[in-house]
Amino acid sequence: MLPVKVSEGVHWVGALDPQLRVFDIIMKADHGTTYNAYLITGGDKIAVVDTVKAPFYEDFIANIRSLVDPRDIAYVIVNHTEPDHSGSLARFLEDAPNAKVVCDRQCKNFVKNILNRDVDPMLVQDGDVLDLGGGTELRFIHAPFLHWPDTMFTYYGKDGVLFTCDFLGAHYCDDRIFDDLVNDYSHAFEYYYLVIFRPFKKHVLEAIEKIKDLEIKVIATSHGPVLRSDPWSYVEKYRSWSLKPEPTGQKNLLVFYASAYGNTAALAESIARGAREDGARVTVMDVASTELGLMIDRIEAADGIAVGSATINGDAVEPVWYLLSHLATLNLKGKVGASFGSYGWSGEAPKLIAERLKGLKLKVEEEPLRVNLVPTAEDLREAEEFGRRIARSL
Numbered sequence: 001m002l003p004v005k006v007s008e009g010v011h012w013v014g015a016l017d018p019q020l021r022v023f024d025i026i027m028k029a030d031h032g033t034t035y036n037a038y039l040i041t042g043g044d045k046i047a048v049v050d051t052v053k054a055p056f057y058e059d060f061i062a063n064i065r066s067l068v069d070p071r072d073i074a075y076v077i078v079n080h081t082e083p084d085h086s087g088s089l090a091r092f093l094e095d096a097p098n099a100k101v102v103c104d105r106q107c108k109n110f111v112k113n114i115l116n117r118d119v120d121p122m123l124v125q126d127g128d129v130l131d132l133g134g135g136t137e138l139r140f141i142h143a144p145f146l147h148w149p150d151t152m153f154t155y156y157g158k159d160g161v162l163f164t165c166d167f168l169g170a171h172y173c174d175d176r177i178f179d180d181l182v183n184d185y186s187h188a189f190e191y192y193y194l195v196i197f198r199p200f201k202k203h204v205l206e207a208i209e210k211i212k213d214l215e216i217k218v219i220a221t222s223h224g225p226v227l228r229s230d231p232w233s234y235v236e237k238y239r240s241w242s243l244k245p246e247p248t249g250q251k252n253l254l255v256f257y258a259s260a261y262g263n264t265a266a267l268a269e270s271i272a273r274g275a276r277e278d279g280a281r282v283t284v285m286d287v288a289s290t291e292l293g294l295m296i297d298r299i300e301a302a303d304g305i306a307v308g309s310a311t312i313n314g315d316a317v318e319p320v321w322y323l324l325s326h327l328a329t330l331n332l333k334g335k336v337g338a339s340f341g342s343y344g345w346s347g348e349a350p351k352l353i354a355e356r357l358k359g360l361k362l363k364v365e366e367e368p369l370r371v372n373l374v375p376t377a378e379d380l381r382e383a384e385e386f387g388r389r390i391a392r393s394l
């Protein structure tokens with residue numbers, strides 16, 4: 001795809017990857033992704049912000065060549081050394097031999113270990129300014145752990161463009177490039193936050209504090225749409241997702257379930273009803289269709305969790321184990337745990353879940369609630385009672 005003008009002095013020179021379906025092994029990318037890189041020609045000296053994933057180098061360099069001679073490029077800014085942005089740096093430096101690598105101090109060793117040679121980068125730190133001549137400059141903002149220790153933002157004040165790398169990005173490929181031209185991609189935007197930035201909420205809030213007084217017209221991320229319609233609205237979303245929830249005064253119970261035929265789901269609803277009657281705030285979630293990051297987020301803030309699974313081949317099902325295998329880093333002490341499920345003949349799942357919850361140091365006082373096949377009206381009343389007792393113990 002051809003370069004796209006972002007502002008007077010900035011062009012998008014990245015690459016589209018519409019076929020991608022899985023990113024970094026762990027992330028879904030149902031709409032592919034883009035590797036956004038930018039060329040800044042507004043000053044006397046030319047700069048590039050980030051490169052692209054290695055297999056896409058030809059697209060990137062062709063875009064640059066259509067605008068300038070790569071030998072005239074004075075700087076290549078490395079905002080983040082993950083290979084989706086730095087993977088073609090070595091080849092780029094061959095085509096742009098006069099480009100000085102500019103990176104955060106934290107990033108020096110990363111750059112060295114990616115290129116496997118010393119490139120003597122210009123090391124910058126928070127607040128440093130690089131003069132591009134012609135009354136233009138770049139300012140660097142250290143934004144550690146968003147999402148690697150090396151990450152920084154680069155601000156091109158002349159046009160009000162903030163380059164944030166992965167921060168505020170999304171895996172969403174659309175050749176119309178700008179957020180006001182593409183379809184609604186809010187789902188991909190939120191998913192990206194949940195998987196990449198949710199573990200770094202404190203750092204998200206600190207970075208927002210650092211940029212809050214900048215005059216920003218465009219946020220140029222490294223994946224997905226370039227944000228120009230209302231850039232601060234995206235920042236606000238990150239802020240609200242990263243703030244600690246206000247205590248409501250009400251006890252919070254989460255009821256998770258996995259159910260093939262709806263029997264365990266029916267138990268989940270009855271448990272929730274009972275717990276609500278006893279004054280708890282209850283959310284019911286289907287583990288097979290809810291985003292992991294969202295579930296973990298809610299567990300962090302909950303007073304208790306009840307986890308249900310149908311028994312399939314003598315075990316609880318994979319989505320349940322997937323969730324339970326991601327809780328070890330949370331502080332679960334003092335939270336109440338309980339388990340339940342419908343079964344046909346052996347009914348191992350609720351017992352295995354209870355053991356795991358105990359292993360995670362949750363307070364598991366109720367015997368697992370097990371119901372044979374389709375719950376009767378009496379079974380559902382028992383499940384409500386089970387929910388009431390859990391609510392009381394929160």
Ligand SMILES: Cc1cc2nc3c(=O)[nH]c(=O)nc-3n(C[C@H](O)[C@H](O)[C@H](O)COP(=O)(O)O)c2cc1C
Nearest residue numbers: 259260261262263264310313314343344345346347
């Ligand atoms: C492929 C398969 C394997 C199953 N294996 C077991 C099992 O090992 N032990 C058991 O108690 N029930 C087993 N069941 C029965 C289910 O646990 C039972 O149908 C239950 O009511 C399903 O609950 P659900 O409606 O919440 O999915 C199996 C069912 C299926 C479809």
Ligand SMILES: [Fe+2]
Nearest residue numbers: 080082147166
């Ligand atoms: Fe990254």
Ligand SMILES: [Fe+2]
Nearest residue numbers: 082084166222
């Ligand atoms: Fe990235």
